[in-house]
Amino acid sequence: MEQVKCFMPQTLQEALQIRKEYHATILAGGSDLMVSKSMGPGITPAFTDPVLILTGVKELKGIRKNADGSVSIGALTTSAEISRSELVHPLLIDAASRMGAIALRNSATIGGNIGNASPKGDMPQPLILLDAELVLKSVDGERRMKVDDFILGSKKTALGDDEIITEVILPPQDFTHIFYRKIGMRRANAISKLTLSAAATVKDGVVVDFRASSGAAGPKVARSRAAEEILIGRKLSELPAVKDEFLDAWNGVISPHAMPEYRRNSTRRMLAYFIDALAAGHPAGRVE
C-alpha cells in the first residue's frame, strides 16, 4: 500500500495551513476514523489521503464561559471532560456521559462526534435543541453556523475542504424543565437506538419555551419548530387538549429507516410523559 503523509501540528495556524494545502483528513480522537479505516488487527488502517492529527493543538481544547453568558467548548474536548464540566448544559452532559464506556469517552471528541455526522451520534441531538453554533475556521477566515445547519444528513456536513471545526458555542439557556433519555442495548458501550431531549420554560403557568429533539430516528437529528409552536404560549391547563396535535406533528418529522413503528411509538410516549408532567405542575428541574 502507498504511504500517506501524516501531519501533527502544534498550533492551529499550522493545522489550518496543512488543511488548506493538502485537504487532509482530520483525525481527532480517531474513535470513528480508526474503525472506519480499519483493515483488521495488526494491519495499518487504510488511509488514502494525507492525515491531519489534531491532538497537539492546545487552542482546540477546553471549556470556558464567555462574557455574554454563552459557553465555548473547544473541538478537541472529550466527552469525559464535557461530562465533568460545571459550565456545560445538563442535557449535553447527559449525552456525553452516556457515550460508549470510559476509555471511549476519554478519546471521543465533540468535534469528531459532530464531524462524523452519524445519525446515531449522541452529542448533536442536545446541541440542536440548545441552538448550539459551530466556529469553522480556515486560513482565509472563519464562519459561524448552527449545528442544525452544519449537519446536512447521514455522514454529510457543510464542512469546507479547507476548514476545521474549532469551537462549539452553547447560548445561555434558562429552561425550567428538562428531560433526557438514551435507549440502547445496555448502559455502557451501546450505540443509541433512540435518544430524546426535551426542555421547557414555564412562567406563571404558561409555557413560554418548548423544544424537543430526537436522535437515531432519521438521517439527522429531528427537531420541529412548527410542532414546538403548538405548545408555546399555552397555559399548563391547555396542554392536555393540544398534546395529540403536537405529537402527531412531531411524528411527521421523524423518518426512521429501521423499526419505524418502535421508534415513533417510543418517541411519542416519552414526549407525552414530559408534557403530562408539565401539565401536572411538575416542580422545576429534571423530569425523570
Ligand SMILES: Cc1cc2nc3c(=O)[nH]c(=O)nc-3n(C[C@H](O)[C@H](O)[C@H](O)COP(=O)(O)OP(=O)(O)OC[C@H]3O[C@@H](n4cnc5c(N)ncnc54)[C@H](O)[C@@H]3O)c2cc1C
Ligand atoms: C466502541 C465504540 C463505542 C462508541 N459509542 C458511541 C456512543 O455511545 N455514542 C456516540 O455518539 N458515538 C459513539 N462512538 C463513535 C465515536 O466514538 C464518536 O462519534 C466520537 O465522538 C468521535 O470523535 P473522535 O474525536 O474520535 O473523531 P474522529 O474519529 O477523529 O473523527 C470523526 C470524524 O469527524 C471529523 N473531525 C474530527 N474532528 C474534527 C474537527 N475538529 N473539525 C472537522 N472535522 C472533524 C473527522 O475527519 C472524521 O470524519 C463509538 C465508537 C466506538 C469505537
